[in-house]
Amino acid sequence: MDRVITLITDFGTTDGYVGAIKGVILGIAPQARLVDVSHAIDHGRLRQASFVLESILPFYPAGTIHLVVVDPGVGSSRRPIVVASGGALLVGPDNGAFEPVYGRGDDFRCWEIAEKKYQLAEVSRSFHGRDIFAPAAAYLALGIEPQMFGPPVEDPVRQTGARKKIISHDGIVGSVIHADHFGNLITDITAQEIGMLAASRRKLAVSLCGKTIQGVSEYYAQAKKGKLLALIGSTGRLEVAANLDSALETLGGSALDAEVTITKV
Amino acid sequence: MDRVITLITDFGTTDGYVGAIKGVILGIAPQARLVDVSHAIDHGRLRQASFVLESILPFYPAGTIHLVVVDPGVGSSRRPIVVASGGALLVGPDNGAFEPVYGRGDDFRCWEIAEKKYQLAEVSRSFHGRDIFAPAAAYLALGIEPQMFGPPVEDPVRQTGARKKIISHDGIVGSVIHADHFGNLITDITAQEIGMLAASRRKLAVSLCGKTIQGVSEYYAQAKKGKLLALIGSTGRLEVAANLDSALETLGGSALDAEVTITKV
Amino acid sequence: MDRVITLITDFGTTDGYVGAIKGVILGIAPQARLVDVSHAIDHGRLRQASFVLESILPFYPAGTIHLVVVDPGVGSSRRPIVVASGGALLVGPDNGAFEPVYGRGDDFRCWEIAEKKYQLAEVSRSFHGRDIFAPAAAYLALGIEPQMFGPPVEDPVRQTGARKKIISHDGIVGSVIHADHFGNLITDITAQEIGMLAASRRKLAVSLCGKTIQGVSEYYAQAKKGKLLALIGSTGRLEVAANLDSALETLGGSALDAEVTITKV
Numbered sequence: 001m002d003r004v005i006t007l008i009t010d011f012g013t014t015d016g017y018v019g020a021i022k023g024v025i026l027g028i029a030p031q032a033r034l035v036d037v038s039h040a041i042d043h044g045r046l047r048q049a050s051f052v053l054e055s056i057l058p059f060y061p062a063g064t065i066h067l068v069v070v071d072p073g074v075g076s077s078r079r080p081i082v083v084a085s086g087g088a089l090l091v092g093p094d095n096g097a098f099e100p101v102y103g104r105g106d107d108f109r110c111w112e113i114a115e116k117k118y119q120l121a122e123v124s125r126s127f128h129g130r131d132i133f134a135p136a137a138a139y140l141a142l143g144i145e146p147q148m149f150g151p152p153v154e155d156p157v158r159q160t161g162a163r164k165k166i167i168s169h170d171g172i173v174g175s176v177i178h179a180d181h182f183g184n185l186i187t188d189i190t191a192q193e194i195g196m197l198a199a200s201r202r203k204l205a206v207s208l209c210g211k212t213i214q215g216v217s218e219y220y221a222q223a224k225k226g227k228l229l230a231l232i233g234s235t236g237r238l239e240v241a242a243n244l245d246s247a248l249e250t251l252g253g254s255a256l257d258a259e260v261t262i263t264k265v
Numbered sequence: 266m267d268r269v270i271t272l273i274t275d276f277g278t279t280d281g282y283v284g285a286i287k288g289v290i291l292g293i294a295p296q297a298r299l300v301d302v303s304h305a306i307d308h309g310r311l312r313q314a315s316f317v318l319e320s321i322l323p324f325y326p327a328g329t330i331h332l333v334v335v336d337p338g339v340g341s342s343r344r345p346i347v348v349a350s351g352g353a354l355l356v357g358p359d360n361g362a363f364e365p366v367y368g369r370g371d372d373f374r375c376w377e378i379a380e381k382k383y384q385l386a387e388v389s390r391s392f393h394g395r396d397i398f399a400p401a402a403a404y405l406a407l408g409i410e411p412q413m414f415g416p417p418v419e420d421p422v423r424q425t426g427a428r429k430k431i432i433s434h435d436g437i438v439g440s441v442i443h444a445d446h447f448g449n450l451i452t453d454i455t456a457q458e459i460g461m462l463a464a465s466r467r468k469l470a471v472s473l474c475g476k477t478i479q480g481v482s483e484y485y486a487q488a489k490k491g492k493l494l495a496l497i498g499s500t501g502r503l504e505v506a507a508n509l510d511s512a513l514e515t516l517g518g519s520a521l522d523a524e525v526t527i528t529k530v
Numbered sequence: 531m532d533r534v535i536t537l538i539t540d541f542g543t544t545d546g547y548v549g550a551i552k553g554v555i556l557g558i559a560p561q562a563r564l565v566d567v568s569h570a571i572d573h574g575r576l577r578q579a580s581f582v583l584e585s586i587l588p589f590y591p592a593g594t595i596h597l598v599v600v601d602p603g604v605g606s607s608r609r610p611i612v613v614a615s616g617g618a619l620l621v622g623p624d625n626g627a628f629e630p631v632y633g634r635g636d637d638f639r640c641w642e643i644a645e646k647k648y649q650l651a652e653v654s655r656s657f658h659g660r661d662i663f664a665p666a667a668a669y670l671a672l673g674i675e676p677q678m679f680g681p682p683v684e685d686p687v688r689q690t691g692a693r694k695k696i697i698s699h700d701g702i703v704g705s706v707i708h709a710d711h712f713g714n715l716i717t718d719i720t721a722q723e724i725g726m727l728a729a730s731r732r733k734l735a736v737s738l739c740g741k742t743i744q745g746v747s748e749y750y751a752q753a754k755k756g757k758l759l760a761l762i763g764s765t766g767r768l769e770v771a772a773n774l775d776s777a778l779e780t781l782g783g784s785a786l787d788a789e790v791t792i793t794k795v
Contacts (some may be wrong), residue, residue: 002557004291012711016585017694019567024590026534026565030591035291036301036566039282045713055281058394059288061295072774075749125749126766130589176347181277182308184429219340219390234392244309269556271549300556301566302549320546324553324660326560447543447573484605484655499657509574509602
């Protein structure tokens, strides 16, 4: 069976970085199926990489290898790792990008990529995506077990959120964690948490950046063009959007890290 | 034979939307060959999606499945559909994006995607690309016939142009319908129509935005660097370009919807 | 064995140009493995295309076909060519984009693509990427030998650098040749040349745009956030970067073509 290798990076596509990674993989594992997910992660923005990873993980078949290379610390002492969890294998630097896997409470196991024979013969100090992570993903696709790469890692680096979520009987105070391509603002408040707060989504109000939105809608076109609305987005999180417009532009750049409150009315 | 599935969306690649669609397809149809065409359609701009679809359709092998998800009405009552025409299968929302197929006068057949067993178990209200269209494309790739998805649709939504084209003995009045990556302005006037107007392309003048271009050239480098020229572009349509420069920038943003006149001189 | 075809173009992905090329290839060679390297080369910027090609070439398996279509002269008299070198096959216009292959001193052979039966039936004057180069790449993937396409070319067009590099006992005067996605400035000065200049990289100074950087570092994170540093980049060339920031923005747009001096201190 041809193994799927997905790619999430901040390398962009104006250079040959992604092309070199793909070449290394196909040189080692010619039958691997390469899937571009994103090369447009903002430079070094781990939280964005984690969010993208989280939003695709449940939809890939068992055995998929996810290569996540957002690596501002390349060449320093940060470890290269492989993580196995729920049928997926994750490859990348140990910098917290795999938080969606660590944080969901499932079992996971982690190993350092130390064994030189699974790396390129010459390893640069500035491009481990090509020299260490691409070969590791390719050898995993060939069926090499992750424990062959190196010793277990018991304490992978965790990613800490900007602000702690507060859940009470009357409401939830959370944060915007991501602005998507359309300017939709995605929060850390989940559909489950909202379900426990109120039976009817219409009897809720969502506030951020000094604006209040009445009710949680079902879909974008329920608001008039350009009007703000709140809804449960496709990743099961509370989202603030503007129909056929950008909520991020409507609310301004500070919305990117804004506090979001949802309360009963 | 591994079926080809092409992807045209307005999802961009800074998020996991496209990655989730690809994962769903590969989970159902592991042998499908995914081909990225464009994820850079402007938000909700159906005319652009249609133009991109039109420009690739003739070049794909029979049996290709084209997934076109530009879906501002997601979650509302607009229907999900499959269209079969000329050996190709098209999957997406019923919002007029498939106009190039409806408009070319060929036979086409259309069905609603209603059968739940060909959708994800949980269907969100905001991401049918992942939950309805990706599984439909994957099941088509497995050989499921489109009539298995639901009832026939006799009246798919049509896309209407901004302005009606006027063809006379002396000239043609048409419109710019697309500005491409290079700033070339592509019109709704075809090479055939121009051929019927005059035997020699040198005895024609093209006017738009208050500028007149003498003659219809053969290729870009026939004009000096930065100079406007008219030519028959690669999709068989009259195109206004600037050699090694952007005609859109040269003429300004109003050129995007400009009236274009071609007359005998 | 399924042949790999990589794609380097300046077509962007807002249109159907790249999609049409992929369709033509898959129509002729259904088993070819298409690999997107870059469609974001600046319009007509051959030097960038060459740099991207150079940075991926060593990492692809033997037999890989590289399609490089940056073609401002499309439709004029410039020749379409195939080049064979070191196990790789290159397809594109004869405009100097293949300089990395010509310049490395290896053997290479070159043929004109003249034979009509390996082109689309109708060849436009403005899109040879689709009508000539895509079919040529596909027929190569099917095993057609490059000499079947047309006569040998003895004098392919060479690309000349902006400025001649000066190497002396005390230092090297070179140029910035590329700014990458991160704003790192890559020069034409190689690690080998620096090795011959001084045994210790710490006893060197790098100057450009009126700034001087002491020492050549090992990796980005050795400098403080936002601070300029010099290092040997992943393609074996001297690079000027700013840790977690853009050296191009720090130094201004003139850095793109700047003279770079490295001297002993």
